[in-house]
Amino acid sequence: MPIRATVWGENVHEKENEFVAQNYPEGMHGQIAALLNEDSGISASTVTLQDPEHGMTVEKLDQTDVLLWWGHAAHNDVDDAIVDRIAERVWQGMGLIVLHSGHHSKIFRKLMGTPANLHWREAGERERLWVVNPGHPIAKGLPPYFELEFEEMYGEPFSVPEPLETVFVSWFQGGEIFRSGLTYRRGAGNIFYFRPGHETYPTYHDKTVGKVLRNAVHWAFNADRHELLMSAPNRGVEKALEKIEERGAKLANHPK
């Protein structure tokens, strides 16, 4: 059975900005899903902010192995309760791939525990992504570097936790660098942040970007869900694995 990827699109600039609309007539989410569907091992569908429950219903999450998230203009329009629902799925094992301006999304900030700030410039400059970790599954089959002739610049410091591994680092024409591919695990869920993807440029029409996204879906996939991680049970003395005797003072009602 193919990996079920769900692409979440904010779908705002596609409607309000003619450049974006021309660039992505099927929506950015539509084009990202198309890139994923080039791989027969992935079955990608899309939802958007405007859908009921932002498309992140319990039913849809039940059918999602890996979630991809692109947002920019409307992060604050995403309901906190939906964000919490998604976070719980990640902790239980759903993969999450956060794209570009999604660094400021509620779900990414919540899972990182940091503001995820950076500095930026929208000038259509050249970005060159270097593979610093060629053995990582997300880099599989990639050349030593690849270029995006037009991209928005993101500059360091990127206030995110030290990653498990750094996969890509970007060079920008204007003089900045950026850690553009970072991996994390939160609970049982694999998380990948991938920097490129400004809406006015043709980034999601790039073949190498497509390959990265497909690799990332395979890497982030985890078939299991770990509900165990969602509770903090008491294992009383009678359940101790080695025989012990209770002793010492106790709280009457342990408030966990």
Place this chain on the structure above:
Amino acid sequence: MPIRATVWGENVHEKENEFVAQNYPEGMHGQIAALLNEDSGISASTVTLQDPEHGMTVEKLDQTDVLLWWGHAAHNDVDDAIVDRIAERVWQGMGLIVLHSGHHSKIFRKLMGTPANLHWREAGERERLWVVNPGHPIAKGLPPYFELEFEEMYGEPFSVPEPLETVFVSWFQGGEIFRSGLTYRRGAGNIFYFRPGHETYPTYHDKTVGKVLRNAVHWAFNADRHELLMSAPNRGVEKALEKIEERGAKLANHPK
């Protein structure tokens, strides 16, 4: 100038449970501060949940280099706005040491991005903490292991992110293990989680525990505050470090 440590105490069980009151007549926070003040390089004071703004006023945080946090029964009574205020200080460089049941505090969960669950047993069993990273500053001067004859058991999996470094791992009499000393950085702030400290046992009267806490304060201390990390500024093409020319389509109003 000594490092200014502030010990935050929940101060609930000290008032409601006679064992705890006898164990810590000055409050747990009072005893923890006493342990820290054995070091002339540390100046420790205390605040509690019941203080105005839970003691975490802007003024107090301005005077805090490292915050220690002990809470258990009343995590949900801490205002979210205060939690956000503390998190911002950590991101800018304030140190944070989270103790025992503080694993479920709002501030720890927020900074970890995970539920920080575990399983537990209150049976006064023996805990033996092994130093797995003897070169770490927090382990400075410690023996290869130390024992707490009476402690609450915490068992894995502890759903927190992979730490920067694991310093201690605990052995429990009843058959469990636990990663008991874990380091993180979030933004510019150093964070240490230290497991022992159940309120009905004499943990904070233990000399080795005192040494660990003092070491941790020194490790977590960072004199600087990085306000830069709190914003995401535009650095326009005119400020580019290398001369570039703007090109390509732009969003009219970049909504960052």
Place this chain on the structure above:
Amino acid sequence: MPIRATVWGENVHEKENEFVAQNYPEGMHGQIAALLNEDSGISASTVTLQDPEHGMTVEKLDQTDVLLWWGHAAHNDVDDAIVDRIAERVWQGMGLIVLHSGHHSKIFRKLMGTPANLHWREAGERERLWVVNPGHPIAKGLPPYFELEFEEMYGEPFSVPEPLETVFVSWFQGGEIFRSGLTYRRGAGNIFYFRPGHETYPTYHDKTVGKVLRNAVHWAFNADRHELLMSAPNRGVEKALEKIEERGAKLANHPK
């Protein structure tokens, strides 16, 4: 095509110690290979120290995707040139799984850059391995813990580098703990250290141990080989990706 796993066995105690011979009539390597071959996605073969070039010929390494290494009594009998040959394969992408007393093998020490010391006791005590990272692929399908009734004890500090991730931590009956499952990448090669496996006990007859080893083979597998990582080429100014002009003083002959 199944993953080609090669099990390297020292094959000394099997011949010299009657307990070991009875325990593993096909050799420890033979039994480990049998565990792996329960998975149709793995094709495991064996070599031993006594084979020409210790079985680690260029031809055999060409046919090896993941190497498993068990040694104990004869680490120093392994030729340095063969160790170097294996290390180069790991750096290029071959997986490596180091078992039990293999912590002191030349290949493991070389790849870790540390002495990989620990303390130990051979008393047939109970070991309980806790899964501290249930979302890791090596823990796939495992229960929260599993027990080996008879094992040698290894105690911390285990002088190895902080791993990418800690997967297992062991509890020992005699009072110690040990980080029993650790992951690393060196160059493009995935490395997993797995603690259990003392030769006089029936560890490699345990079903859960078999599952861990099979999971580890799948995790460590990398089809690609990265020869790029084996050289340090000059990319002269004429090959610069951005046009630059040579300037400043030069060394006449750059001795790289």
Place this chain on the structure above:
Amino acid sequence: MPIRATVWGENVHEKENEFVAQNYPEGMHGQIAALLNEDSGISASTVTLQDPEHGMTVEKLDQTDVLLWWGHAAHNDVDDAIVDRIAERVWQGMGLIVLHSGHHSKIFRKLMGTPANLHWREAGERERLWVVNPGHPIAKGLPPYFELEFEEMYGEPFSVPEPLETVFVSWFQGGEIFRSGLTYRRGAGNIFYFRPGHETYPTYHDKTVGKVLRNAVHWAFNADRHELLMSAPNRGVEKALEKIEERGAKLANHPK
């Protein structure tokens, strides 16, 4: 007492190349030591390859808290026995700072367990080092970035293990990036790799470079030496911390 830093200089190009000789009339090691001695908390001395035992006598190592290493042309002239001696000191707690072309030194490769390769270009191009981890002690007091107008380029992939933390990432005029400041711990010893420092350019006359090196010495300093990490002792059943009884088959002579 100030931290005792020893600067190890290869001292070959200073004698053979007139540019280098003019650039560093006191030798590169002399200038690096001068940068360190600007800090009254550091007392820096120098040794060179040409000294007896390459200056790395037992006595000198006894008097060294942090070792800095610059080499390029003569890595292979360093005796393996001396390299082993230095590695043992690092494992026990001596700090090590490896500079520029020292990435290919025997001591660095040995401690990394990887070839530490990269690609390079000697064209006097502009390097801009970005601080990606502003809260790290090595970045203390630094601006968001600093520039070296003339430097050799080093390009990724840099085949070293994923670091504990990445502190600096470099931008190069010719289109490459490089992870220029990386931290590790091996045994109890702190290790920092810092990229800049080509001998024909005035890098070690730069004030910010001096500040980085002084910060790094303070960060790497560990007053303690952990000889415990150098052995693998048997702790027999009679020394078990919890009472256990020996059982099961034993090896007659445990060959550790």
